[in-house]
Amino acid sequence: MRKTYTVQKGTIQDSHIQFDLQENVHDIKWRPAGQMITDSDDMAFIYLMDEEDGYSYVKFPQAVWPLLVETLQSKVNPMLKWNTEQIELVNFQDELQSLIYNIEGNYNYGEVFTTTVEETFAELLSEA
Structure with missing residues (x-):
């Protein structure tokens, strides 16, 4: 069964970004898949x-x-932290950037999600 963990917050330290999980995570043996998708209904x-x-x-x-x-x-790829563990989210940069460029002007993701992504990432999209 697939589990979902939510990032609660993030911090910047020496130009490195670290995201913290909201949940108390125990005994997880996982590794980054290097892939991203969207949940446009949940704006995530x-x-x-x-x-x-x-x-x-x-x-x-x-x-x-x-x-x-x-x-x-x-x-730089961000780190994900939970409890005392942390791991690099490999391929995060490329995956997120590809998604953002694909979402721009693409209302298949839903108008609200597309518009919010375009507004949030406007500076990056204008550089493309």
């Missing part, structure tokens, strides 16, 4: 994590999108 980006018997979602809700902008500007 989702990073996939491989597990022994499937995969889990790490959800990035709209509240942390300003840090997603900073992540793309930093050109």
